[in-house]
Amino acid sequence: xxxxxxxxxxxxxxTGATPTLTxxxxxxxxxxxxxxxxxxxxxxxVRDALTxxxxxxxxxxxxxxxxxxxxxxxxxxxxRPGVLGQAWLIPFKNNRAGRYxxxxxxxxxxxxxxxxxxxxxxxxxxxxxxxxxxxxxxxGLEDKLVHKPCLTGDKGKPIAYYAVxxxxxxxxxxxxxxxxxxxAYKRQNAKSPNRGPWADNFEQMSHKTCVRQLAKWLPKSTxxxxxxxxxxxxxxxxxxxxxxxxxxxxxxxxxxxxxxEVIDNDGAPVVEPDGVxxxxxx
Numbered sequence: 599x600x601x602x603x604x605x606x607x608x609x610x611x612x613t614g615a616t617p618t619l620t621x622x623x624x625x626x627x628x629x630x631x632x633x634x635x636x637x638x639x640x641x642x643x644v645r646d647a648l649t650x651x652x653x654x655x656x657x658x659x660x661x662x663x664x665x666x667x668x669x670x671x672x673x674x675x676x677x678r679p680g681v682l683g684q685a686w687l688i689p690f691k692n693n694r695a696g697r698y699x700x701x702x703x704x705x706x707x708x709x710x711x712x713x714x715x716x717x718x719x720x721x722x723x724x725x726x727x728x729x730x731x732x733x734x735x736x737x738g739l740e741d742k743l744v745h746k747p748c749l750t751g752d753k754g755k756p757i758a759y760y761a762v763x764x765x766x767x768x769x770x771x772x773x774x775x776x777x778x779x780x781x782a783y784k785r786q787n788a789k790s791p792n793r794g795p796w797a798d799n800f801e802q803m804s805h806k807t808c809v810r811q812l813a814k815w816l817p818k819s820t821x822x823x824x825x826x827x828x829x830x831x832x833x834x835x836x837x838x839x840x841x842x843x844x845x846x847x848x849x850x851x852x853x854x855x856x857x858x859e860v861i862d863n864d865g866a867p868v869v870e871p872d873g874v875x876x877x878x879x880x
Contacts, residue, residue, distance in 0.1 A: 633838035667833030716819035724805030736844030
């Protein structure tokens, strides 16, 4: 059944005219519905997806199966692409395959939403610390974090980022990274430091990174663990029951979106770095 579905929705079906990406997304509504958590609406996911296509025209250049695969993962996790910072579909150039593909990037707010589904987390938030804030961290038998933001005058430059969770059991956990550590993380994980999510949304990517690291010490949420495992992956399996799917082997990052060079709006490629994936932007 899954094989037949993939054949019907492929960029070049066995018979008939090639469907547009918009048509393919609309035809997937019933399949999205089968995959979604109780109470979620497939029609809303389709509307969100069509908005993503309008806002990111280069998605239409991507292999349609990779766009639909990313949307299927959104359906299974109950996340809305392009809405509320939960998830994004990012066009990338697969240099090895010689084609454009879509990668699903889970956002900070998406990870927070999924973390709450464990039923064991009372609150989870990430924040930025500025140099004129009062900030103190004490690791030991009783881990302690104090952050009093500067509310008057110049806040100064960012010096650290952290995520803190309060558990329903009354306990807590937090993870802190200095600004220098975050910059090093960016250099290691972003292929193009001047383009893409790290360049456009550094603070949100920093918050997301802290949440990802903190997740190692939080009560396990199946949905959050799955999201972290597949963050930044390219999916081609469209079966509603499947959530484990192949990843490119050398994406070279730990959950942060892989950055690279853009292509022009007319589709003409510009010089791209070596590697499997480079993102396509408008």
